Amino acid sequence: MSYDYCVIGGGIVGLATAKALLARTPGASLLLLEKETELATHQTGHNSGVIHAGIYYPPGSLKADLCRRGAAATKLFASEQGIPFDVCGKLLVATDEVEMARMQALFERSAQNDLKVQRLDAAELREWEPHIRGLGALYVDTTGIIDYRLVCEAMGRVITAAGADVRLGSTVVGIAERGDSVRISTADAEFSAKKLVVCGGVQADRLARMAGLPIDFQMIPFRGEYYRLPATRNDLVHHLIYPIPDPELPFLGVHLTRMIDGGITVGPSAVLGFAREGYPKFSFAARDVREFATFPGMWHVARANVRTGAREMFNSLSKRGYLRECRKYCPELTVEDLLPEPAGIRAQAVLRDGTLVHDFLFEQTARSLHVCNAPSPAATSAIPIGEMIADRLVG
Template sequence: MTYDFCIIGGGIVGLATAIGLLQRRPGASLLLLEKEDSLARHQTGHNSGVIHAGIYYAPGSLKADLCKRGAQATQAFCAAHGIPFEVCGKLLVASSALELQRMEALLERATINGLEVNRVDAGELREREPNIVGLGGLFVASTGIVDYRQVCRAMASVIERAGGEVRLEVQVDAIREEGDRVVIRSGEQSWTARQLVACAGLQSDRLARLAGVTVEHQIIPFRGEYYRLPASKNEIVRHLIYPVPDPDLPFLGIHLTRMIDGSVTVGPNAVLGFSREGYGKFSTNLADMAEYARFPGFWKTIGANLKSGVVEMKNSLFKAGYLQQCRKYCPSLQLDDLQPMEAGIRAQAVLRDGSLVHDFLFLETPRMLHVCNAPSPAATSAIPIGEMIAQRLLKSV
């Protein structure tokens, strides 16, 4: 049998792409392959569970549009499939005069993007969040929380009801484009498809090279380390609490996040990972490290971000430094409040000149589309991202 479509990757972008294709081509045959024994095992299942509103993105940009539409689509999908979610709102808290200036720029962006955002002064901040301190803040009402693993399981059910197949524990080890089809192999198994989409996240550059595509970037893993607060602190905040981000850094900073299960987490930081898929504190994969050490863009990135990288690494090794970042806006937290929690790993695409890829990065052939970078927040934006990828793939036929 030759499938109409094959998707590699069982994270939320791969699943949303499969749904997008089946919606545009009802009755098409589709096969989704995932190497793990369950869906959403990597980036999707290790994020903070936030449904972002889109306050950070430049007005009129694709990111801003996808995030806003994605938040609405995610909430609608959850409502339709009985998945618990909550629109609890987010407070961006300014702890310095510089952050107050940055806050004003964010407010201007949000207004242009049509988001409901309100400025709050220090007094109102205390009223809203008695355990949080700051010079002021921005309240983003439309930010929500959800368990994206539940979303992925529901998406898989949608795919299967539409006639698609989802197969787990399939490690693809060969991809070959042959005229009007693509051959995909895993050990002794093989499949053929008229078109292939690879949404492989942390392994996206490797899958592209495996398929014979020229790759000029590399995925560098960055660990995002979280802590969970004790159950006695589950009521410490009413909303999500974020610092005002530094626009020169690609990460949002350590924040307090209410989770849909009622717990509260702190994080993530951003430190270089020594393994693409090793989530333990000192997980190391020498092959992964050797691969990025040979890549010239890695050293240029490290050099350009050395100061912040050293601070992040120090705070990773010494919990007191991590706590200090949290206590800027939540001074009641104590060292014992930071309880262990599994880290996440972000697949950061880096170019040979050392620049970080912040936009979409697609590599295409006549029969394949490799999603090598889907910018944050990809989980929030996944449904419209999947529609966009499906539309792009079908236009190429």
């Protein structure tokens, strides 16, 4: 079968891209292929559900612009589709003098990003959040929470109503670009499209190599391990509680996240995953381990982050170690408060020289565009990311 467009990947970026393509070219035919039997099965369905405001990102950067526009677009889409969300705000808490200096830098950055941010001293923080301790905090009032699986389900309905052919349980096994089309093969069918978009998440490098692209990166899986507080603790905090991030590290640190279902999660940690799509603890996939163990970039990353990696691994194995990270700003939490919660997998692109790719990474040919790295806040930013991809393909 032949289509105008084919999108590989049923996560939020793939769905937002399909939505944007059909809005740009009404009446066009579009095929969306997803290897799982449900949409949003992987990264999108395992994240913390935060609608980020964009305080962390360099002023004028693509990430800052996409996050700001994406937050507004996500809230508008949710309102139109009847999807519940809560703009509860976020507090970034500084617990020592080093973090206070970093907090000041974030406050200055927020002004450059046109974000409304309020500074709180220790007494004001305690008044706002009686169970949280710190020397000071930044309050970002536009941060919200949502269930991104519901967003994806709604996007699936929107694109299907616009004529998209959504095929679940369809694993792509071949991609071949010819002069006037791209041939896409699955285990039991073959399709062609005038233009192809690949939003493969943690499988992005394999799909790019399948298409014959000369890439110099590999997707490395990092497990984001969470706990959930008991229901009796659901009123512990009124806002999202985040630590002040270390600018030298790519992760935001362990935080308390109010969820749209009323619960509170604690996390995530960030440990190397031994399976790209293995969510249970101690998951292991020989192919995945073999690939990153023989990739030079992985060893550069390991050498550069020995102490951080060792701490994260210890916290993964020791609930008490994990608890220490939480008690820096919420000292009353106990080991008994940390209940099981499903983990997530963060797909991190790493270059051959060991560079962690912190921004969006695209590879484009005459008839295809591969989204090779879609870092946080990709879920928040998905709608404008899809529009940007559609602009590149449609012109």
